[in-house]
Amino acid sequence: MPAVRVWLLFLLLSPGLASAESLRLVANPWPPFNDQKLPGKGLASDLVEQALKRAGYSTSYVEVPWERAVRGLQRGDYDVLINAWYSLERTNYGYFSQPYLVNRLRFLQRKGDEIRFENLADLYPYSIAIIRGYAYSKEFDNDPHLLKVGVGSFENAARMLHAGRVQLALEDELVARHLLARELSSIRDELEFLPLPLSENGLHILVRRSHAQHHEIAERFDTAIQTMRDDGSYAETLRRHSP
Structure with missing residues (x-):
């Protein structure tokens, strides 16, 4: 055949x-x-x-x-x-x-704010910009004491953080660094990562x-x-x- x-x-x-x-x-x-x-x-x-x-x-x-x-x-x-x-x-x-x-998730703060993060309870006093619909980690997603502010993009989250409308933003490290070097370069030097990641x-x-x-x-x-x-x-x- x-x-x-x-x-x-x-x-x-x-x-x-x-x-x-x-x-x-x-x-x-x-x-x-x-x-x-x-x-x-x-x-x-x-x-x-x-x-x-x-x-x-x-x-x-x-x-x-x-x-x-x-x-x-x-x-x-x-x-x-x-x-x-x-x-x-x-x-x-x-x-x-x-x-x-693998995505390494890290918090950003305004430079000099000196927010300490070792466990989720440390973050209860602060508002955190997150992307609506994302799943970050089981513990973070399900913690009712965290003040999460849903936004449409990390660009929005970073600008809100820079303006003082939230105290933290959360994003994959490579994504954040990519955008801070490009679209967000004007505010890059005024934001910084917390040392400890939320999760991988x-x-x-x-x-x-x-x-x-x-x-x-x-x-x-x-x-x-x-x-x-x-x-x-x-x-x-x-x-x-x-x-």
Whole structure:
């Protein structure tokens, strides 16, 4: 039997593979991890698209605000949210891959404010700007005594902090440093990190559970990331996106 006919027969007998060939990816703008204006659309986008291509999928990619991305995944508008931290609530509508990056979450204060942070109770007197809809850590998210002020972006959080409207802002360290060196450069020298991070969170893709192959997509993605680590292309991608 000719090779082309064998391949077509294989596709007909493998509906899961055929239907999984194209995936609709979504992320929120989150430089340097996700940003259509950056090379490779940012570090996380670049890694995910490379891994899914290796896993046998073609992809399309859009960026929308975080809450729209989550709602779109829940409605089935998108197949894969590519920049998700783990939370139990998200497992109701999505299936997590293994982490493919790690985010180090740190608080920022106005320079000289001398806020001390060793445990969450130390932060009870202060207002903290956070991104609406984000999951930071189980303890932080569920602590009712913390005064959290929801904002739409870290840029808003940093400007509120600089203006004295909040006492702290919380963000991934690489994201904060990226934006403070660019869009927020005018206030960069007036803000500083607290020494102790809140947490280190694994960054995952989140595949919508309503997709018939959600488990297979995540599993094949995990395998592809491991092959990238093994052959050096993962490390090369990190170098390409380093400041």
